Amino acid sequence: MENKRRRLEEAFARYMPLIEEPQAFWQCVFEPLQPCLWVNPLKTTLEAFHAYCREHGILLEPISWYPGAFRVPGLERPGATLPFVAGWYYVQEEIAMAAVVALDPQPGERIVDLCAAPGGKTAQIALRVRPNGMVVANEAAMERLSGLRTTVDRLGLLNVVVTWGDGRRLPLPEGVWDRVLVDAPCTGEGTVRKMKQGWRPVHREFRQYCSALQRALLRRALQLVKPGGIVVYSTCTFAPEENELVLDAVLGDYGVVEPFSVAGLRSAPGIRQWMGKELRSDVVNACRFWPHLNNTGGFFLARIRRTDVPMPPLGKVSCPGRAPLQPAQRLDGIAWLCERFGLEPELFAAYRYWMRGREKLWMAIPEVEPPVELPPESVGIALLSYKREHVKPKTFALQLFGKSIRRNVVELPEEQAAIRFVSGQSQNVLTDVEPGFVHVRYREFELGCGLYARGQLHSQIPRSLHTMIADHAGV
Ligand SMILES: C[S@@+](CC[C@H](N)C(=O)[O-])C[C@H]1O[C@@H](n2cnc3c(N)ncnc32)[C@H](O)[C@@H]1O
Structure with missing residues (x-):
């Protein structure tokens, strides 16, 4: 700590003439930052988020200048909760907002x-x-x-x-x-x-x-x-x-x-x-x-x-040799999704679909025009992928449509089962769903894609989220 203080004092000495209250500055920089987050209206409501926090004893301090954002003192790992995995909020340093x-x-x-x-x-x-x-x-x-x-x-x-x-x-x-x-x-x-x-x-x-x-x-x-x-x-x-x-x-x-x-x-x-x-x-x-x-x-x-003063243009630039995304020709996967999960086809009518090669189908609002000069990595979110004649739904797409899904849903009975699922583990479940891909829900959390076979539920949650919740402390 002494070392850190000395190194900081040396490094920041040149800023002292710029700071009106240097003592307040020094006191503040040695205190840890409080975690902050904002609530995602595409996945939940402020009421539902408040209810979750009340139930789990999580203190919320609203950030007055950013509606829907909160300091969450005491929530040490805000990236390791079920609502995080379900996309209810984004964790961000307050001032960066x-x-x-x-x-x-x-x-x-x-x-x-x-x-x-x-x-x-x-x-x-x-x-x-x-x-x-x-x-x-x-x-x-x-x-x-x-x-x-x-x-x-x-x-x-x-x-x-x-x-x-x-x-x-x-x-x-x-x-x-x-x-x-x-x-x-x-x-x-x-x-x-x-x-x-x-x-x-x-x-x-x-x-x-x-x-x-x-x-x-x-x-x-x-x-x-x-x-x-x-x-x-x-x-x-x-x-x-x-x-x-x-x-x-x-x-x-x-x-x-x-x-x-x-x-x-x-x-x-x-x-x-x-x-x-x-x-x-x-x-x-x-x-x-x-x-x-x-x-x-x-x-x-x-x-x-x-201003309207013209700038010299950059001139010709080359871009990485990525194949462009094309308007999707193959949409039979959407019909499969509707059939498997009891979704209304009209839900999908408002979007445009894109593909690169033959594997993944991307879904975006129709106003999104991928730049032709710079073939994108992705457009909107991945809806599903094709593996020969099979279709695999994507977790985040199932989350998005979760509330409308009426068939082949596994409702997990308790929080530990949900944590196992989002940690990527397989488990036995009692359910009458058809074998194959299922949507998994725990209470109000749309968790995403699982594979149900012979009484076992295998998690299909992307690996990028496993580590976040693996040593989940029971928030
Ligand atoms: C401060 S971070 C951006 C944080 C981000 N805006 C956010 O809110 O999550 C800066 C980012 O710029 C990227 N970067 C570095 N050089 C770059 C370049 N030449 N062109 C574009 N991005 C660059 C870094 O990899 C890093 O991800």
């Missing part, structure tokens, strides 16, 4: 999230642009794509296209998007309260690398957004080199930082001077959220309005 408040997405808009994994802000945006808007959620790190995909699936977001590409050179049409979010990779100083294993000082070279990357990402966002559209630039670091200096270097005549504030959220203005360098005047409209101001992590954001 502010970036989408600044972006202010509107219904029907088409928005790019340039650095999207693991997808918290993508999900916030997707919910706000409903019923007919869409989000392109892009991520450069292949190993982080599955986390992003799981967020989209678990929350049931039918208006998100996931792409894999370098945000600096993303081959999307320029000047047409309503809003673009650049939640940039950074040195992460603002996450200091999360770091259990101690604080490592940021190397100068890494800071320089981040700063160059951030400039290129912001430049690309300004190329993509339409004139008059909004770009939000955010980081979870304090460093002016990654914040105001990035704005100063890139904005030129192409964008103006607008004032942004939310009632109930305190922030410090962007700074006009750093290390003897004078910066453009509108950077004062940016917001720096020191941890002690709202008892959160640290964060920086700027809400930028694009």
Whole structure:
């Protein structure tokens, strides 16, 4: 602890002249962060969530400036509960929610999230642009794509296209998007309260690398957004080199930082001077959220309005050699789903279906147009897969339609059975369902796909969720 304190004091000494109440800052950074979450209206209601928390003795402190979001002190592993698996909520650092408040997405808009994994802000945006808007959620790190995909699936977001590409050179049409979010990779100083294993000082070279990357990402966002559209630039670091200096270097005549504030959220203005360098005047409209101001992590954001000054285009860029997703020709799997689970075919009429190759069928709202220039990883959520003549339903699709399913449902009798199921284990069950794929429910939780054979229920819950609940403490 002494070491951590000393290292932090050295690393953050340069910020002390910027902080009005340094003592409050120091007191705050050594306290752990409280977990926060927001409730997903696509999978549950606030009433049902409150009822669950009351029953389980979970204290909820509403976050005044973000309707439907709560601090959950005492809930140590919010990712290890049945409502989490059922997609009832998303766990997100409180202050990170502010970036989408600044972006202010509107219904029907088409928005790019340039650095999207693991997808918290993508999900916030997707919910706000409903019923007919869409989000392109892009991520450069292949190993982080599955986390992003799981967020989209678990929350049931039918208006998100996931792409894999370098945000600096993303081959999307320029000047047409309503809003673009650049939640940039950074040195992460603002996450200091999360770091259990101690604080490592940021190397100068890494800071320089981040700063160059951030400039290129912001430049690309300004190329993509339409004139008059909004770009939000955010980081979870304090460093002016990654914040105001990035704005100063890139904005030129192409964008103006607008004032942004939310009632109930305190922030410090962007700074006009750093290390003897004078910066453009509108950077004062940016917001720096020191941890002690709202008892959160640290964060920086700027809400930028694009002017109509043309930017030099990026020019021709190549994209990864992914085969494009095509409108699905084979829809017999939907008829099978309706028959097997007693679902009304009309439920599926409102969507469009996409396939790559012959295996997986994706389902999205009709307004989603996958970009042709950048073949996406996914469009909406996976509904089912075909294995020769067999159809396998996907867990998250069954969750989404769960309340309408009337046939071949296994209702688990007790919580331990539900925990076994979502942990990926097989178990004996007493049921009169037909052998084959079933939908599994525990009380009000639509849990997803199982395979029932010879008295045994085999879990088909994706592996990505098993670890979250495996040592579930009985929440
Ligand atoms: C701060 S995180 C994004 C968090 C995310 N917006 C959320 O709310 O869940 C930054 C992300 O940018 C990704 N990244 C790094 N370099 C990138 C690049 N050149 N283009 C796009 N994404 C990049 C990182 O892998 C990381 O997932």
